[in-house]
Amino acid sequence: MTVSFDSHLAGLVNEDLQSFRGFMVNVLAEVRTVKTNAALPPVENYANPRTCLFHVLFKGAALAFYILSALFIDSFVIIFVVTVFLAALDFWVVKNVSGRILVGLRWWNEINEDGESIWKFECLDQESLARMNKKDSWLFWWTLYLTAVAWLFLAIFSLLRFQADYLLVVGVCLTLSIANIVGFTKCRKDAKKQIQQFATQTIASRFTSSLQTAFSVV
Helix, strand or coil, X not given: XXXXXXXXXXXXXXXXXXXXXXXXXXXXXHHHHHHHHHHCCCCCCCCXXXXXXXXXXXXXXXXXXXXXXXXXXXXHHHHHHHHHHHHHHHHHHHHHHHHHHHCCEEEEEEECCCCCEEEEEEECCHHHHHCCCHHHHHHHHHHHHHHHHHHHHHHXXXXXXXXXXXXXXXXXXXXXXXXXXXXXXXXXXXXXXXXXXXXXXXXXXXXXXXXXXXXXXX
């Protein structure tokens, strides 16, 4: 009777130990999962997915239509009109919409009374620029550069094949793409200068106010 009681007690103890071990294993697994998730940096998503879509859409549409049109369309007029139209849409969207929303920059060009071309730039304030989404900015700049590179390769290809008419199409699209690159690059440099000037003026004003406070106390 004693032996059966001892064996029964030992079985209960073993069951408790096994359940406790299982509980500790689950706790350690949860702790490791929490640590792993805490160690991973938060993934930043696109802040303006629709604008990003249209920023890429017309670029891809112009390139795809020009490349595939040689397989399906024989009319050069149609190829020229549709390709340049899509490239012009992309130029307008980037210059007036996606550039302002994705990177906080906008540029345009004016002719003054003397007939000289003057660049005009707009940018958000320093705090707003610092809050711009990094993925949006990355997509904006890289698609600008890659699109220009793609048109440049197509221009070289047309030049090697002595296709002056198709070189004209590619030349117009490349010019529009480079115009946006130059405009936004100058606009970004101008924004950096404004930020530096604002920071310098802020430091100088604080230093001056500190000196005035110190002399007034004396």
